[in-house]
Amino acid sequence: MTMPTYIxxxxxxxxxxxxxADPRLRANLAHATTTIRGRxxxxxxxxxxxxxxxxxGKQIKDHVLENLGHYxxxxxxxxxxxxxxxxxARDAAEANRVVADLVKATGETEVVKVxxxxxxxxxLNEFLAGEGITAFETDLAELxxxxxxxxxxxxxxxxIHRNRSDIRDIFLRAMDDAPEGLTDSPAALAEAARxxxxxxxxxxxxxxxxxxxxxxxxxxxxxxxxxxxxxxxxTLPETLISVxxxxxxxPSWRDLEVFLQLLPRSSTAERMNPYTxxxxxxxxxxxxxxxxxxxxxxxxxxTLADEVGRQALRCIRCSACLNVCPVYQRAGGHAYGSPYxxxxxxxxxxxxxxxxxxxxxxxxxxxSLCGACFDACPVAIDIPEVLVHLRARAVExxxxxxxxxxxxxxxxxxxxxxxxxxxxxxxxSASRRVARRGRIRRLPGPLSAWTETRDAPVPPPESFRAWWxxxxxxxxxxxx
Amino acid sequence: MSAREEILxxxxxxxxxxxxxxxxxxxxxxxxxxxxxxxDGNVLDLFAERVADYRATVLRVTPSGVPGTLAERxxxxxxxYGVPSDLPPEWVAEAGAPLVRDPSVTALDxxxxxxxxxxxxxxxxxxxxxxxxxxQGPRALSLVPDYHLIVVRAEQIVPDVPDALARLDPLRPLTxxxxxxxxxxxxxxxxxxxxxxxxxxxxxxA
Numbered sequence: 135m136t137m138p139t140y141i142x143x144x145x146x147x148x149x150x151x152x153x154x155a156d157p158r159l160r161a162n163l164a165h166a167t168t169t170i171r172g173r174x175x176x177x178x179x180x181x182x183x184x185x186x187x188x189x190x191g192k193q194i195k196d197h198v199l200e201n202l203g204h205y206x207x208x209x210x211x212x213x214x215x216x217x218x219x220x221x222x223a224r225d226a227a228e229a230n231r232v233v234a235d236l237v238k239a240t241g242e243t244e245v246v247k248v249x250x251x252x253x254x255x256x257x258l259n260e261f262l263a264g265e266g267i268t269a270f271e272t273d274l275a276e277l278x279x280x281x282x283x284x285x286x287x288x289x290x291x292x293x294i295h296r297n298r299s300d301i302r303d304i305f306l307r308a309m310d311d312a313p314e315g316l317t318d319s320p321a322a323l324a325e326a327a328r329x330x331x332x333x334x335x336x337x338x339x340x341x342x343x344x345x346x347x348x349x350x351x352x353x354x355x356x357x358x359x360x361x362x363x364x365x366x367x368x369t370l371p372e373t374l375i376s377v378x379x380x381x382x383x384x385p386s387w388r389d390l391e392v393f394l395q396l397l398p399r400s401s402t403a404e405r406m407n408p409y410t411x412x413x414x415x416x417x418x419x420x421x422x423x424x425x426x427x428x429x430x431x432x433x434x435x436x437t438l439a440d441e442v443g444r445q446a447l448r449c450i451r452c453s454a455c456l457n458v459c460p461v462y463q464r465a466g467g468h469a470y471g472s473p474y475x476x477x478x479x480x481x482x483x484x485x486x487x488x489x490x491x492x493x494x495x496x497x498x499x500x501x502s503l504c505g506a507c508f509d510a511c512p513v514a515i516d517i518p519e520v521l522v523h524l525r526a527r528a529v530e531x532x533x534x535x536x537x538x539x540x541x542x543x544x545x546x547x548x549x550x551x552x553x554x555x556x557x558x559x560x561x562x563s564a565s566r567r568v569a570r571r572g573r574i575r576r577l578p579g580p581l582s583a584w585t586e587t588r589d590a591p592v593p594p595p596e597s598f599r600a601w602w603x604x605x606x607x608x609x610x611x612x613x614x
Numbered sequence: 615m616s617a618r619e620e621i622l623x624x625x626x627x628x629x630x631x632x633x634x635x636x637x638x639x640x641x642x643x644x645x646x647x648x649x650x651x652x653x654d655g656n657v658l659d660l661f662a663e664r665v666a667d668y669r670a671t672v673l674r675v676t677p678s679g680v681p682g683t684l685a686e687r688x689x690x691x692x693x694x695y696g697v698p699s700d701l702p703p704e705w706v707a708e709a710g711a712p713l714v715r716d717p718s719v720t721a722l723d724x725x726x727x728x729x730x731x732x733x734x735x736x737x738x739x740x741x742x743x744x745x746x747x748x749x750q751g752p753r754a755l756s757l758v759p760d761y762h763l764i765v766v767r768a769e770q771i772v773p774d775v776p777d778a779l780a781r782l783d784p785l786r787p788l789t790x791x792x793x794x795x796x797x798x799x800x801x802x803x804x805x806x807x808x809x810x811x812x813x814x815x816x817x818x819x820a
Contacts, residue, residue: 166802186648193644201637203625216785222617274808275799291799298800320805324797328808335809336723336758352784362757362795362810369753370719380621385641387784391776392648394790402798405664406739409810410790411753417787420752431617435624 145496149469150461159466162297167457173403174454174510180405181395190392192514195448198383199438205350205383206429212353216415218425226256229430233258233342233375234265236426240373242267242339246331248357248367249273250344251451252377252430254286254473255486258342269342270334272363274327281308287467287475289453290401295466298323331363341367341422343376346450347393348427351386354414355427358397358407368411374422379430381447393450396512400452433486442523446481448513453478455507455517461500470497477507481520489528498524559597566592651774657737661771662818664740668793669806670814677819680765681708684729687763687815693726696759698751701729705765719754727761727811733788734781735766738774740793742766742816745786753787762811764791768820 143149153159178184198205210220221236223229237245245262247253247269259269259280271280278293279286282304286292293301302318309330316326343364347356355376357364368374384393398407416425438444456462456476467475471493472483480501484494498521501507507517548554568574573589576582596604605611615623632640653660662672675683685708688695694712706713706729714721722728731749735742742764744750749765756762772778782788795810806812 162801170798170802181649181652183648183652186646190644190646190648197641197644200629201632201640202629203622203631204634204637206622206625222621224617224620228617272809273799274797278799291802293799294802301800320797320800320803321807323800324805324808331809332723336720349784354784360795361797361799361808363808365753365757365789366809369757380625388776388779391779392646394775394779395648402804404792404804405667406736406741406790406792408668408792408794408796410788412784412788412790414785414787417746420746420754420787429621431621431624435621435628438625439628 143471143491143493145492146469146471146500147496149471150465153466153469154464159295160464162295163463163466166291166294167463170403170457174400174457177399177403177405181399187392187395188512188514191396191512192448194384194389194392195513198385199381199444199447202380202438205385206380208350209348209353209383212351213415213427216353218353218415218427221426221428223428223430223432225432229256229377229428229432230258230261232428233377234262234267236375237262237267237340238265240340244268244270244338245340245342246270246272246334246338246367246371248341248343248359248364249276250342250377251289251473252344252379253342256377256430256432258377272331272367274324274361277327278304281305285468286473288456289451289474289476335366335370338371340373340375341371343367343374345376345378345382346397347384347390348378348382349387349390350383352414354387354412356390356410356412358410360402360408362409365409365411368413369421372422373424375426375428377428377430380434397450397452400454400512437485440485443481443485443520445515446478446485446520448515449478449482450513452512454510454512458506458510460504460506461502470500477501477517478515481517481524484524489531495528498528556599559600562593563595563597566595650776652738653773657771657773658768658818658820661735661737661740664737665793665816668740670793670816672816672818674818674820680705680817680819683817684763685709691726691761696722696725696728696755698730698749698755701731701749716751717755722754722758725759727763728756728759729763730756731765732770734778735771736775736778737771742791743778743782744789744791745782746789747786753789757810760811761813763815763817765817765819768818
């Protein structure tokens, strides 16, 4: 098992069609993404050396990927020397097993969690539940998702598809200590979450986190957050377990000078996020007594093997590409069938999971290739390039439609003969009869597969070749 | 085969490990054309302005003004305050509020606030960094109470992110604080105040 696709997940076009038909979802998404887009543009414009920072971020990450074995060994050595314990996990199942066993060894049946993409990816909460361990999400958006028995739809703000009144309704329904008369003001909602989780933080013995960066040369782990729930989880419990994808490494402490500028401005459009915590192993008298680092492969080394696709491993999970994507803005995150939605999800999920399911084979097509994601990416991942590359792989691997094969064979036959081409073009012009208002909206029979997802433009009444022959290249054109 | 061996072998097949000296040489070739700092001029003014942008309260005082201002700020909210036992005693010399030195973690939730120093600060981003050494206490002290007052001395403020990281010891636990606790999780708009201190006050001493 690598990353589970959500049970019964339909392909992207099917899921997206449902989302696009939901006006409330579209309004919530449009409001949130439009707000953040403008603010992010301002935060980035403030630094006139942004392109240089972006280039440095790209090169540092590429350097790590080229020397991943070296840096993983260095990180392991430094974390161990600082009093931490390093575990390795080939896939999701193995990582889940390692974490569950570590929790059981403490004798506890509850863990508090800091928002973590890696643990979403491996389905840790569900696995722990099956082992009799309850995981409490402490990030506000994750809490909203958990209480609403919902799925995350955005990397940074998993509950972006919910507006304030949705959130109030979820709290009143599912939060046992929600204050009576709770309003939908964001401050009141944040206060309710604060009260709800305070006792949990103060009594928790085990925490599970991901990390944003793992510094190889010092063995330092870094978590960026806003609310303080991260600090609570990283500081108060006795045992801390961090699940970290192998690509999260930066070589040296000084490299954070690049990423601490790139990440906050790209993700929340702030000069700096409210809280960043760093720790190196265990610190006697301050924080957890036991620290476990679980290094996760789960399809990353397979992604590394693809020379075009591996750039997806540079991703620092800022979610800027989601916020600028016209497809994401309309379809929302759920349609991507993965904890990684949006443009980065469309290239990450099929690579981590392999192009096996309908949803993974359809994800490389979940884009208009407009390139806004590439422009926004703080580590210059050329997402359109990878999408096109993965489309080729999906076509090679997946079953091709018999009609597509027949159409390609027919096109080859037609194009090999000028006479046959002229006849075909006359036939195409005749198709104007099925057009309405300049578009062909439905083609008959098996051809409807094409027009289900797009309109076809109406062919001109006369082909260029026919016009050229009739007017001798325009010389006999009348009325000019 | 162990998971460790297998993962390292998978990597080895794609990108064979090079000698450490070659890795270091390749690392040195990374293009770092970015700025070491974005602003010239008065870092104090920039710092005060940028911290205030996060809706933290910034008060500029002279060294002799610290005890009076601090006493005034603490008097504004009733209750006792946690302080590290190695906090410079003159800072709280005039404080009327009850002080708890090195409070236990279980006592923290009952406090009105905490008072600490810091290790460094960044003007460009309005960030204050605690390394939880002298005058700062363990991480929980400045986290659990709802109010945090930080005393920042002028010489601790550096212009930009690279200077700050160079000053810090990564082997210590570090907390970077940029304004009060906040969230953008409701409709992607920033709201102050979730789990960390909802009120942050900063005394800039120069």
